[in-house]
Amino acid sequence: MAKQGMVSLNNIWKDRSIPKPLKFKLLKTLVWPRMLYGCETWTMRKADESKIEATEMWFFRRLLRVIWKDRRTNGNVLAEIGTEMTLLSLVKERRLKYIGHAERNTKTDLMKTIFEGKTEAKRGRGRPSLSYVDQVSKATGLKLQSISQKSQDRLIWRGIVKSSCAAANINPDDAARCKVG
Template sequence: MELLESDEDPRVTEDLMYEKVEDFKYLSAILSTKNDWAKGIGIRISKAEKTFFALTKLFRSKCLSRKTKVRLYTVIVRPTLTYGCEAWTKTKQIEKRLRTFENKIWRRICSPIYDKSTGSWRRRYNNELLDMVNIPLVTSFIKGQRIQWLGYIMRRGKRYC
């Protein structure tokens, strides 16, 4: 679905002239004429990565428990990642990117495990990570946020819709 289908000259309103653009940034979200959120979500993921790596010393610290590190993630990094998620168009590709990012973070927090059968270190499997951190997936969190937002809109009444 394309929001602006015409290739007309710039729109003129009173004394202002607006040109047609493919996408623009509004309140830290990238809005496009094709209603494609992939670019904006990519930017959210990179901002969350920067936030996580700015706190690398904390996440690598042996003084902090895994529970504290998970709490830091949920309080600092996840809100950076999910800012504005209520309006995102959900696709399988976007879900996969979000899960990949989150698994990457969990692997950094939970560190590798020594496998006695092979005698070497290995990465933890996704289901092991989920059991260890014991919080909802980022995709489930986003679904919950969208439902809360819908409830808010429904309670506002018909005069605002």
């Protein structure tokens, strides 16, 4: 869906009279919201993370009209735009912020029930799939009960989000500047 949006804006990306910084801002405002829609609830595997990074590089290469025959490295493309890869870090940061929001919501317990609930069913064969709660626990380094307790205080939770972003080599200030929507 996001790639379709990128392709539909080909006239903008091919126009040489539009400066690159403006094209980059247009990319972040017109294409990234499609890409990030509902990312707060995604449970991601390593393969999904690499697909997000590849898609981000595809966006940048399309923006600069770089074809695969040019054999340019990702670092070279990023240096020309003057940015770093931030899409995956935005997904991770938004997920943590959403958990805090869902836990503090007093109007309904539905989000809490979904977040903390378990379904009664027999587990299938093989390794258990990584759950949303497991990914949040791994990112914050906290257990489910302490996530629920600490997310009740917004200032404490913001500190946890910042420290988790710092631990994952994500600069929250960069992510805040790249925010969409």
